[in-house]
Amino acid sequence: MLKAEENEILTRVGPGTLMGDLLRRYxxxxxxxxxxxxxxxxxxxxxxxxxxxxxxxxxxxxxxxxxxxxxxxxxxxxxxxxxxxxxxxxxxxxxxxxxxxxxxxxxxxxxxxxxxxxxxxxxxxxxxxxxxxxxxxxxxTPFRDFGTEGHDAGEFTAGKQLTTCNWVQAMEGNIDTAHISHLHQWDGVDDIPDDGSDKPGYPSNAMSWKFWRHDRAPRLEVDDTWYGYRYAGIRTTPNGNTHVRITAYAVPYSTMVASIPFSTGHGMFIPIDDQNCWRYFVTAKDRQNPRNLGGANLFSVAPFSTPITGRRDGILPRQYTMDNDFRIDRDAQRNGIFSGVSDFVSQDFMVTESMGPIYDRTEEHLGSTDKAITRMRHILISAAKGLAAGKEPPAVGAGLDFRSIRGAEKILEPDEDWRALGTDDDPVVQEALGIEPPLGAAGRPELAD
Ligand code: FES
Ligand SMILES: [Fe+2]
Structure with a gap:
């Protein structure tokens, strides 16, 4: 829960507002x-x-x-x-x-x-x-390169979709790992055959659906970083293993959501004004799931449509909106689709836009699974107040490597620390992106004298 004045600071973006001034520094x-x-x-x-x-x-x-x-x-x-x-x-x-x-x-x-x-x-x-x-x-400040500099635009899928609510509540939806066990669920997950990947290592995407459904109350661990934070949503799998979904948040509006084995996709929530935002995404075509360790596409097993791409200007149309109640199908809601909405991203739009144009956070009741969201708000509000008090905004200086910020998803080996996953120290990242392991790092062959 926020005080009314904190909610104002967090959500107002016009010229001369605290958050508006902060956002204008990026x-x-x-x-x-x-x-x-x-x-x-x-x-x-x-x-x-x-x-x-x-x-x-x-x-x-x-x-x-x-x-x-x-x-x-x-x-x-x-x-x-x-x-x-x-x-x-x-x-x-x-x-x-x-x-x-x-x-x-x-x-x-x-x-x-x-x-x-x-x-x-x-x-x-x-x-x-x-x-x-x-x-x-x-x-x-210097341009913040999240991995696109020096590459042709054609190497990326870039698009955007209109969201008719304040940018922070839209972004909170992207950061929130708990809702994937609820909002995006459907009963057919129980019929997905067990392919044996519920064991330490990288599970198939299809099995991930099962883990999300099996453990609906994840434990969250949030780690502050120079750019914001990374956090793990930790679930126990049906076989008793520890499954982690790791999402990164970079100040002020950037998210890298978990995916197997790691993700470089950059989701951004860009305020149009206080009551509307664009949901931008930039994804490297050849560097998404480089070894295809996840097997079938996440959505290929789900009964949901995904955004239509291919419009010349890259703007994804909205067919599920508040005006048509997001085409909610009450029969489907009773008989297998938890939300009753058959378009995956529109399930997110339904919950974030139905909060109202600017959600009044004095009314909410937060739990332990909201930890990453409260952390993001705290970082933003302190940075906005800090700037007004003459402090440098976070994560704007030269020499910062934004390309190294990634999401990840895995079933942990015994005693494995989730914090290394998806970073430059992760062997899967090094192999896929051709990154040299740091000298002396585990796995690097010793050079003969
Ligand atoms: S030139 Fe007169 S209004 Fe633009
Ligand atoms: Fe979602």
Missing amino acids: WTPACLTAEIPEPGCDPVRVRLLGENLVAFRDTRGRAGLVQENCPHRGASLYFGRNEDAAIRCVYHGWAFDVDGRCVDMPSEPVPFCEKVRMRAYPAHESGGVVWTYMGPRETM
């Missing part, structure tokens, strides 16, 4: 590269942290992110002409480049371009996402 997805695919293409509207902006790719191929309203008399530049390496307002023809400079003022007998500058944010493209930095220029 490079943030503004839109997908696929939304502005080629030079001179149609501009798109971007609403980000409560600010109305327009993204465009100018005729020279540079991505720009500028205020939506023309600084002359406010017409929307979304309707503007993308031409001559600038966006030109259709009202009186003023034109602005990606840096917000006025480069043409054809309606004035004596143009005063140099006196007009519009709000423009820097753009950096990586992994199929157009990222921006909305904080003060003088505090601009």
